[in-house]
Amino acid sequence: MGVRARAFLSHGSMMLKLDIFLSALANGLLTGAVYALIALGLTLIYGVLHIINFAHGATLTLAMFAVFVAHQAFGLDPYIAVFILTPLFFVMGYALQxxxxxxxxxxxxxxxxxxxxxxxxxxxNALLAIFxxxxRSIDVPYGFSVIEVGTLFLSTPKVIAFVATLAVAALLWLLLARSDTGKAIRAVAKEKTGAALCGIDVAHIYAVTFGIGTACLAIAACLLMPTFLVNPRVGNAFVLVAFTIVVLGGMGSIGGALAGGLIIGVVESLSGLYFGESLGQIGIFLIFLIVLLFRPTGLFGAKA
Amino acid sequence: MKGGFLTNGYGPILIVVAALAVLPFGFSANTTLNFLGFVLIVTLAAQGWNLLAGYGGQFSFGHAAFFGMGAYAIALAQVRFGLNPWLALPLAISLGALTGTILGYLSFRARLRGSYFALVTLAFAEVFRILANASAFTGGAAGVLIPLRIEAANFQFADKRSFYWLALSFVAFVLLLTHWIARSRFGAYLVAVRENEDAARALGVDALAVKLKAITLSGGITAAAGSLYAQKFLYIDANLAFGPWISVEALLAPIIGGIGTVFGPLAGAVLLLGLGEITKTFFTWLLGGALPGIDLVVFGVLLILCVAFAPRGVIGLLRRLAPSFRGGRA
Structure with missing residues (x-):
């Protein structure tokens, strides 16, 4: 084989590699956005209540099954169900807390x-007993549709999830920054005794925060279901990822959760590409352990 | 030790162990013996957890890391290196203890407490699970099959009772050890660290050393449980040995039985697994078919009820009902 042919081949495979790399990168960012949404709820609860909600993953599973049932029993599209399930899960979270x-x-x-x-x-296990x-998965007409961006093919539901996550994060930020409830939440997060002295009902604010965190999961479930499968243990896979993101972004930091989610999405996608599916997960845990053991305040330095 | 045989705490331990030792003469059915053997394995794993969390206040959510280490060590030592399982057993226990030391050193040095420590241990167990599931050395997803050769010299018993008594002797040893620790200086330091680490340190307790010692012992004990598990079932895979459910069971039993008490893990394991069997049987009878997961739903409810109403578990309830009942708590 001549030198030129070999150069041409390696050039061609490099282009191919670049394409694969870019598509893995884009997919990682898209998946990472949903991770971020899940982590957002977790970090909000941690930031205000200073507790780690171990039920976060199971609640996500519950929400995904709710989307599944809404679709199978009532024919509701996930993107419509979101408007019913989000308030429902808010109330559930509020009551639970x-x-x-x-x-x-x-x-x-x-x-x-x-x-x-x-x-x-x-x-x-209640889900295991019932389902x-x-x-399981649901069939939606747009499940496999793609959007073409340059040489990349992006799954439409994932792009929708990405955009929706950014919108939810913006809304959440607005709520916290502008509304009275948001001010009360921030006051309780900073100094709950002081907040109580100012007449803020701390128990109510705690429950509202927990409700918002739970509602985020309902939204995430509706965004996930068009492309994901659901079984009673699916939440476990997400919850450790969410913990990693929260730890990486700094416990309680919303911006950190967003950035952390995108980073983790990309890391998972790229390490899956280079090390294979089963070892790909290791990358996430290693990040988790290294950050916790050596930089527990997170990359962005939020107070831990 | 002051006090008579019955009041110094050793007496009740010996009585309970003696009662458990004669139990197999009452039930000879293999299923019952299998169940009792499994209860003892869970007890042992839970005793390891209880020492670290019950006495030391360090809540681990990842004791499967030690359990799996013990299980894989004894299995691989036989399958890969042809070692006799009796020789592999101390090796497996040491490996579990070493894992405890390393894990403890990394997390305690980083001053991880409470939820952070729980998360780190959980993550370690998951890393081990994924590695064991992916590595060819550990048999990958297919797991490890220990060749069947029923001989006492080969740690495989024809009589199920032998295994039961062996497991019981481990549990008995740890009961005595726990009681001894609870009354020792080390035990006092451990409880001081649990109650208020900063205050303990201010009084000159080397908190890091105390916690390291506790997690080392804890890892060794739980690894012993893993080794027994591997020898009982002669098969392990990553999800059996390192699965999150092991971590949960190691924590549920002491909490339901009585966290930070000598008998807590044993009482909890008996109650938990007994109730699990009853629930499963009841629902199978009710519905005419098995309802998977229903026993675990009951465990979850029990966990919340215990935390809410019985912070010292069943042992604590007993003690509240009968103030004269003493279980040798520190």
Whole structure:
């Protein structure tokens, strides 16, 4: 084989490699956005209540099954169901925090961890008992449609999820920055005793925050279901990713969660490309451990 | 030790162990013995957790890391290196203890406490699970099959009772060890660190050393449980050995039985697994078919109820009902 032919071949494979790389990068960013949305709820709850919600993953699974049932039983499209499920999950989160988690844990952090773990065990296995361990998905007409950007083909539902996540993050930021409730949430996060002295109902604000965090999961579930599968254990895969993002972005930081989500999405996609699917996950955990062990305040330096 | 045989705490331990030792003469059915053997394995894993979390206040959500280490070590030592399982057992326990030391050093040195420590241990267990599932050395997703050769010299028993008694002797040893630790200086330091680490440090307790010692012991004990598991079922894979469910069971049993008590893990494991069996049987009878996961739903409810109403578990409830009942708590 001549030198020129070899050069041509390697050039061609480099182009191909670049294409694969770019498409992995784009897909990572798109998936990362949904990760960010899941992490957003987790980090908000942590930032205000200073608790780690272990039931976050199971609640996401519950939301995904809710989307599944809404589609199978009532023929509701996920993008329409989102307007029903989001308020529903807000109320559920509110009630869960106010009437279960708070009374059961007597204000002790270790107890909160255990109570949310208990909730996650209950949700996960109740779903297992009802739906069995089969993996399910829903059929939507746009499930496999793609948008062409240059040489890249991007899945339409994933692009929608990406845009919607940015919109939700912006809305959340607006809510926190501008509304009275947002001000109260920020006040409670900073100094709950002081906030209580100013007449803020701390228990109510805690529950509202937990409700918002849970509502984020309903939105995430509606955005995920057109392209993802659901089974009773699916939340576990997401929850550790969400923890990683929250730790990476700095516990309680919304901007950090967004950036962390995108980074993790890209890392997962690229390490999956280069190390294979099963070892690809390792990348996420290694980031998680390294950040926790060596920089627990996160990349963006939020107070841990 | 002051006090008589019955009041110094060692007496009740010996009585309970003796009662458990004669149990197989009452039930000879293989399924019952299998169940009891499994209860003891869970007890042992839970005793490891209880030492670190119950006495030391460090809540691990990833004790599967140690359990799996013990299980894989004893299995691979036989399959890959042809080692006798009796020789592999101390090796597996040491490896679990070493894993504990390393994991503890990394996380305690970074001053991770509470939820952070829980998350780190969880992540370690998951990393091990993924590695064991992917690596060819550990048999990948197919797992490791320990060749069947039923001989006592080969750690495989024809009589199920032998395994039960062996597991019981491990549990008995850890019961005595836990009681001894609870009354020792080290135990006092451990409880001091649990109650208020900063105050303990101010009084001159080397908190890092105390916690390291606790997690090393804890890792070794739980690894022993993993080794027994591997020898009982002669098969392990990444999800069985390192799966999150092991971590949850190691934590549920002491919490339901009585966290930070000598008998907590044993009482909790008996209650938990017994209740699990009853629930499964009941729903199978009710619906005419198995309802997967229903026993775990009951566990979850029990966990929340315990945290809410019985912070010292069943042992604590008993003690509240009968103030004279003493279980040798520190």
């Amino acid at each position: 106010r009437f279960v988690i708070t009374p059961a844990s007597h204000g002790d952090d270790g107890n909160i961890l255990l109570v949310t773990l208990g909730i996650s065990i209950i949700i996960e 069995r361990s089969d993996t």
